Amino acid sequence: MEEHDVVIVGAGIAGLATAIALKRVGVKALVLEKSEGLRATGAGIGLHQNAWLALEALGVAHKLTTTTYPPLRKGNVTNIDTGATQQITIPQPDKHGHESRPIHRKALLEALAEELPVDTIRFSSKLKSIVNLQAEEGSFYAIIHMEDGVSIKAKALIGCDGVHSVVARWLGLTAPVNSGRWAVRGLAIFPEGHGLDVDFQQFVTVGKRAGFAALNDKEVYWFLIGKSSKGEDIPHDPETIKKEVISNFAKNFPTSYLRVVQHSDLSTLTWAPLLFRFPWDVILGNLSKGNITVAGDAMHPMTPDLGQGGCSALEDAVVLGRHIGNLIVKNKKLVAGYQVAEALESYVKERKWRVAKLIVGAYLAGWVQQDGSGWFMKFLRDSIFYRHFSSLISNDKQYDCGKLPCVSSSNNEFDNDQRKIY
Numbered sequence: 001m002e003e004h005d006v007v008i009v010g011a012g013i014a015g016l017a018t019a020i021a022l023k024r025v026g027v028k029a030l031v032l033e034k035s036e037g038l039r040a041t042g043a044g045i046g047l048h049q050n051a052w053l054a055l056e057a058l059g060v061a062h063k064l065t066t067t068t069y070p071p072l073r074k075g076n077v078t079n080i081d082t083g084a085t086q087q088i089t090i091p092q093p094d095k096h097g098h099e100s101r102p103i104h105r106k107a108l109l110e111a112l113a114e115e116l117p118v119d120t121i122r123f124s125s126k127l128k129s130i131v132n133l134q135a136e137e138g139s140f141y142a143i144i145h146m147e148d149g150v151s152i153k154a155k156a157l158i159g160c161d162g163v164h165s166v167v168a169r170w171l172g173l174t175a176p177v178n179s180g181r182w183a184v185r186g187l188a189i190f191p192e193g194h195g196l197d198v199d200f201q202q203f204v205t206v207g208k209r210a211g212f213a214a215l216n217d218k219e220v221y222w223f224l225i226g227k228s229s230k231g232e233d234i235p236h237d238p239e240t241i242k243k244e245v246i247s248n249f250a251k252n253f254p255t256s257y258l259r260v261v262q263h264s265d266l267s268t269l270t271w272a273p274l275l276f277r278f279p280w281d282v283i284l285g286n287l288s289k290g291n292i293t294v295a296g297d298a299m300h301p302m303t304p305d306l307g308q309g310g311c312s313a314l315e316d317a318v319v320l321g322r323h324i325g326n327l328i329v330k331n332k333k334l335v336a337g338y339q340v341a342e343a344l345e346s347y348v349k350e351r352k353w354r355v356a357k358l359i360v361g362a363y364l365a366g367w368v369q370q371d372g373s374g375w376f377m378k379f380l381r382d383s384i385f386y387r388h389f390s391s392l393i394s395n396d397k398q399y400d401c402g403k404l405p406c407v408s409s410s411n412n413e414f415d416n417d418q419r420k421i422y
Contacts, residue, residue, distance in 0.1 A: 012296065032146070038113060050315060053096065071100060176301045226249055290341045291340045323344070
């Protein structure tokens, strides 16, 4: 049986960021990923001020805040039914100088992975079952059994395995529910330059919302969100997805949007239902049990309407690393047993209300922008939500998850690790 201090299931944003946070406080983690390589589903991701603060705490922000990904400065919302366009007020830089930036999701994953020792991530590793083992003198361990027959013993297990998390199911958390909407996402490539004069453009009509954001001069991230119909089949073939968007769901949208979709890199196209976990299940559910917990989408799947799914996952990593780090500062090492359980419980208490609020905010933002054709919903969307969008979300986007504790070199297991990647 293999033995590791911490095992993380999932090499997405939450899993890699958590591994870095633990590395910063002197803990080696093994990351188990079922895919054959880093997953980049979604093509692009918006990183807001709170995400940059988390990346700064992890020591990764400087790798992404370059001219390669310029900040969002201006954007418009166009009502497809009336043709009316209004400008979106994008939150100004915070006191640290951080601004909202759309970037490649793959670039974020690669930047995170580069910070870890080369043997940290074990690909093609599928989890089979989990057992919580009580040992002598009050110590207990997580025993992870893999489909290939390997068994791993760990002082802590962190589930970062996404919306359909095996670890969350083991904890007894209720399964995420369908929001009644779906999303198509893709990346458009313009070798000669896209020539767009706005950083962000959104289009709304009853039951549908679409938009695009320029990542740089040649690449544009785009999306389309619609309401699910009973018996509707979601296509998975990229060519079919592109055809459905252009000839069916967005056929009445402006040519500027259709032009972006037409230039899509087919390998980046995805179509998936939008799932979320009820906020009361996050607040009242078992987010940790002994030395096992969850982070990212495994804990708090939410709809993308606030752009906080990936950002909040980065926050999770820093907060979890801080509580584990404080434990190491106190005990000079990571000790298996009730103290790890207390650290994970403290992490859960700090995170559950924050992420439950984000789940509610994201759901309401989607409801305001897409549901209903009556005058009241239009008034709520056009006269209140969009006009005051910046102030409504500024607190969420400027949330500071804190820093990681300083762990003395005598406690840091990485000091003599020659495999460390700088």
